[in-house]
Amino acid sequence: MSFTGGTVAASAAALREGGVSPQELLAEARAQFERVDAEVGAVLTQTWELAERQAADAQRRLREDPGAASPLCGIPVALKDVLCLEGVACTAGSRILEGFHPPYTGTAVQRLLDAGAVVIGKTNCDEFAMGSSTENSAYRPVRNPWDRSRVPGGSSGGSAAAVAAGMVPYSLGTDTGGSIRQPAALCGVVGFKPTYGRVSRYGLIAFASSLDQIGPFAHTVEDCALVYSAIAGHDPRDSTSSPTAVEDPMETLRGGIAGMRLGVPHEYFGEGLEPGVRRAVEEALRVLEGMGATLDEVSLPSTGAALSTYYIIAPAECSSNLARYDGIRFGMRKEHDALLQMYLDTRGCGFGAEVKRRIMLGTYALSSGYYDAYYRKAQKVRTVIAEEFAAAFERVDALVCATSPTVAFPLAAREDPLSMYLCDVLTLPVNLAGLPGVSLPCGMADGLPVGLQVIAPRFQDARALRVAHAYEQATGWHRARSPLVEATA
Amino acid sequence: MPLTPEDIAHVAMLARLGLSDEERSRYGAQLDAILEHMTRLNDVDTSPVGETAQVGELVNVWREDISQPSLSVERALANAPAREADFFRVGAIQE
Numbered sequence: 001m002s003f004t005g006g007t008v009a010a011s012a013a014a015l016r017e018g019g020v021s022p023q024e025l026l027a028e029a030r031a032q033f034e035r036v037d038a039e040v041g042a043v044l045t046q047t048w049e050l051a052e053r054q055a056a057d058a059q060r061r062l063r064e065d066p067g068a069a070s071p072l073c074g075i076p077v078a079l080k081d082v083l084c085l086e087g088v089a090c091t092a093g094s095r096i097l098e099g100f101h102p103p104y105t106g107t108a109v110q111r112l113l114d115a116g117a118v119v120i121g122k123t124n125c126d127e128f129a130m131g132s133s134t135e136n137s138a139y140r141p142v143r144n145p146w147d148r149s150r151v152p153g154g155s156s157g158g159s160a161a162a163v164a165a166g167m168v169p170y171s172l173g174t175d176t177g178g179s180i181r182q183p184a185a186l187c188g189v190v191g192f193k194p195t196y197g198r199v200s201r202y203g204l205i206a207f208a209s210s211l212d213q214i215g216p217f218a219h220t221v222e223d224c225a226l227v228y229s230a231i232a233g234h235d236p237r238d239s240t241s242s243p244t245a246v247e248d249p250m251e252t253l254r255g256g257i258a259g260m261r262l263g264v265p266h267e268y269f270g271e272g273l274e275p276g277v278r279r280a281v282e283e284a285l286r287v288l289e290g291m292g293a294t295l296d297e298v299s300l301p302s303t304g305a306a307l308s309t310y311y312i313i314a315p316a317e318c319s320s321n322l323a324r325y326d327g328i329r330f331g332m333r334k335e336h337d338a339l340l341q342m343y344l345d346t347r348g349c350g351f352g353a354e355v356k357r358r359i360m361l362g363t364y365a366l367s368s369g370y371y372d373a374y375y376r377k378a379q380k381v382r383t384v385i386a387e388e389f390a391a392a393f394e395r396v397d398a399l400v401c402a403t404s405p406t407v408a409f410p411l412a413a414r415e416d417p418l419s420m421y422l423c424d425v426l427t428l429p430v431n432l433a434g435l436p437g438v439s440l441p442c443g444m445a446d447g448l449p450v451g452l453q454v455i456a457p458r459f460q461d462a463r464a465l466r467v468a469h470a471y472e473q474a475t476g477w478h479r480a481r482s483p484l485v486e487a488t489a
Numbered sequence: 490m491p492l493t494p495e496d497i498a499h500v501a502m503l504a505r506l507g508l509s510d511e512e513r514s515r516y517g518a519q520l521d522a523i524l525e526h527m528t529r530l531n532d533v534d535t536s537p538v539g540e541t542a543q544v545g546e547l548v549n550v551w552r553e554d555i556s557q558p559s560l561s562v563e564r565a566l567a568n569a570p571a572r573e574a575d576f577f578r579v580g581a582i583q584e
Contacts, residue, residue: 103564197545210543239550240543308527319504326505328577330568339580340505348507356506360497360516361523363504374527379542380535386544417519418526434544458544 005166005485008223012071022055022074029076042162045122058116073116081122084203093137096350106203108231123158132423145482150408153183160187166485170218178427181439185403185451192224196434197242200235208317221469225249249462258292263396267303276445284442306429312378319362386433403439403451436461438468441477
């Protein structure tokens with residue numbers, strides 16, 4: 001039996017029934033990687049030796065006490081290359097970090113290691129997680145497993161594609177304005193961005209600290225819930241990590257949605273939505289209604305200003321966070337006798353075009369004379385956007401809408417920066433308000449996957465997963481696999 | 490109000506980004522287009538609200554001031570592009 005393209009839950013069950021060993025799962029992952037990654041480009045750094053040791057360790061744990069072992073024990077995973085794993089090269093998709101080997105492991109990754117995860121490598125991404133197509137990787141673009149002439153979305157395009165191409169059953173990504181949910185939608189997998197503060201950012205290379213959040217990709221909502229359970233929870237090493245108790249999403253996952261009130265934000269169904277995406281999402285709404293949920297149209301009036309708000313706040317934070325790449329303590333350096341010229345040359349050569357553009361934009365928005373008009377104003381609009389979500393959640397339990405206004409687009413189709421920024425117009429308001437959001441497959445348009453987004457109030461991560469799981473189980477889109485995965489489901 | 494070449498040079502210097510002439514003119518035009526889009530911020534009445542710096546409800550997260558293990562000098566210096574003894578090596582700071 002092949003596990004390629006299978007789920008975490010299925011592998012976990014087979015590991016306990018003796019149907020497969022961690023080493024065999026690893027060998028399958030490696031075989032699939034070798035078969036397809038030359039045309040996908042999902043992985044930047046391979047860690048097979050580490051994985052072999054982890055698989056042997058997992059085997060021991062499963063043999064000694066299978067009941068105590070985590071569902072993730074012995075299961076292969078790939079990590080977005082912005083997540084630090086001690087001793088393993090970490091580039092953030094940037095030349096400026098070429099050769100950097102983190103001296104420590106981040107909390108979310110450590111929690112996976114503690115659970116017995118088998119790490120096969122670090123995945124390709126837009127440089128410093130800035131982008132919506134993974135074309136901003138300084139190394140190579142990632143190609144969509146459904147159609148290699150198209151992008152996988154971004155910035156976690158490698159993590160999404162690694163799952164969609166069957167290399168691993170799950171992966172970790174990060175989401176600052178949609179960088180988990182949008183590539184999940186474009187690659188036909190499930191992606192989950194937890195509530196801001198639920199997953200520690202310690203050991204995550206920072207892009208925009210008030211927006212960044214780590215989360216999983218997988219083929220099913222249940223798998224995402226399993227991974228979320230493993231990585232969520234307070235961490236004293238991240239001062240923005242919430243100390244409130246994490247509810248177990250597995251307890252309510254199968255509770256169904258009968259009697260739930262679901263909000264349909266009408267601003268999210270505007271003219272930018274492709275007809276095929278609209279059709280699939282509207283059909284999904286009818287399915288949800290058929291399962292006993294009540295649909296209510298709601299309004300989030302400031303949605304039109306969310307993109308501007310995000311593209312002030314995120315670049316402002318990035319311009320500050322990326323000041324640390326100065327050629328002194330780590331990463332590349334362009335030698336020059338004069339310190340200032342060394343900074344200018346190192347940063348001018350080390351950063352790619354989009355990163356430089358955002359540093360320029362953020363520096364400008366924070367500079368004397370423009371701070372009030374841009375940064376302070378954006379922070380106030382952020383308050384309004386969050387309050388509008390809160391008002392909507394007084395009437396409804398969750399919101400449902402499209403994840404991405406379009407399906408996967410061809411490589412090099414969006415050279416204009418603003419047209420690329422519009423990819424995240426339906427996902428970035430969720431980051432501005434710190435809410436949990438899931439994207440899951442809800443159909444196909446022109447042979448390409450469409451994603452449905454479920455948004456819940458802060459700390460109602462379990463509710464978002466419950467709604468998503470109910471829809472998924474009622475439809476079966478999650479069983480569709482890209483052409484790179486041989487039929488296994 | 491479009492950005493002048495002087496504005497672009499000023500911002501690039503603030504950000505310590507060495508840009509080519511071609512990059513300066515390209516970023517100038519692109520930032521103009523992006524900032525034009527940003528005028529939509531003014532569509533939202535923000536007079537009744539304060540600023541959101543963070544969405545968490547946490548304030549003043551403290552910890553006890555006790556020393557804990559941290560990176561050794563060797564590990565902290567391991568990624569340095571240039572080192573001298575137990576220090577990061579840099580060029581002259583004063584002209």
